[in-house]
Amino acid sequence: MGLLDGRVACITGGTRGIGLAIAQGFLDEGARVVVNGRDESKAERTLAELDAGDRVHYIAGDVKQRDVCEALVDGTVDHFGRIDILVPNAGGSSGNAPVAELADENLQDGLVWNFWHTFWTMRRAFHYMIPQEWGRVMPVSSVEGKVGKPGLAIYVVAKHAINGLVKSAAHEVGTLGITVNALCPGAIETDTMIEQGPPAAEAMGLSYQGLLDVFASESAIKRLNDVEEVAAVATLLASEAGAGITGSLISIDGGTAPY
């Protein structure tokens, strides 16, 4: 008996890092899961790692495109017959720079990647969740959805926007058995962080290690978070016991932003 028996989840960017940990957490509780990613070869490794047979399904695609986002949600319903849980988890930023030098196209790209993809998948998922009067939507936001760091405006702005979307949407569907919450992790050294961290650090005038140290130093625990912690919160929110939690920005940040 799992907490998520019979539930179907869709996770964008689900082949690595936080998304992969959430997929594993959901599978462990009995859900069926669609994971998404851009890279077929990474997906093969992910599916082998998850080792969940036909309870896990991969749909390729780049979430920066609306068609892909909508097809991902539709594809989840086509494959497993329904969608109960949506985790818009893909995201990141590139071309970070101080605002005075920030290029339009880089900000736009970050908004599409983080915010628009969340909106596109959420809107589509609501089309299924509202009639069935059950749903859980939980974008992976960030502690940077609550605070701001110099040189990281792309990421900070996009994550703040997601948090605003969560608050509004939660009230729209609050009486329909659908909850909408943002997961706000502190810094975690995922593959994405390892890839995107060094150029982001440069934009902040720091070394990569210096960037990690800044995040850790702002917390109470003085170290980074882990993906499994995010997965544990996601599982709680997805469960029946999570029915009374909505519109919330849940901190998984070691005490950095206690609100």
Added chain:
Amino acid sequence: MGKLDGKVACITGGTRSIGRAMADAFLAEGAKVVVNGRDEAKGQQCLNEMGAGDNAAFYAGDASKQEAVEGLIDFTIEKYGQLDICCLNSGGVLMTAPVAQMTDEEWKLEVDWNLNHVFWGMRRALQHMIPRESGRIIVTSSVEGKLGKPGIPGYSATKHAVNGLVKAAAQEVGTLGITVNAILPGIIETDIVRETGPDSAIAMGVDGYDELIEIFASESAIKRPNKVEEVAAVAVLLASDAAKNMTACMFPVDGGTMPY
């Protein structure tokens, strides 16, 4: 295999409602639990209902009294050899009133019950947890720890205060394997709310208990009160190993009333 195998918890106000739901959930995950309450008979009834044998115990005492709170911590450690999870859950209002009519006696009761009890319990528990470099402090705060309603100033003030205490303490012990978190439920129709709600409604100038519940529910996105099981599930998460890096959280269980 439970998430809390081998752990020992104590819960102030643990014989009924939220505290009782936490106790049941902790027991289900393998923990040993000491529940506290004022009434010996209710305590025994609670133990009988839980049916957990040697894994549960009752400690009688009034959580608004320092010796009772510290006594609970000491009793737990003596009985089970350690304390891993300290839930400071007791609290409420008794004969509340608007500030202009608030009596010193009521004010003092609410400060002792809702705030000082948390401080006394947290201090005693941390003295045990710091040398062990392991522990979880979980405080039952309230959505009223973030906002204020007319007529319940003592409740709002003390719940705001415990949130500040949680944030400060979390920073103090953040590198010692100890987390300190607050759970902020919306209105729940617990026994205590049913008992004290009618007086609170009068103080708030609303038309009876049902109207009081309706006001709280109407502020949420889910348009209903919350449930004790929803709070207990969050408490289990915060007590588990998976939440080792979650600290200083103001964890809302309020149906979307206060989204920050």
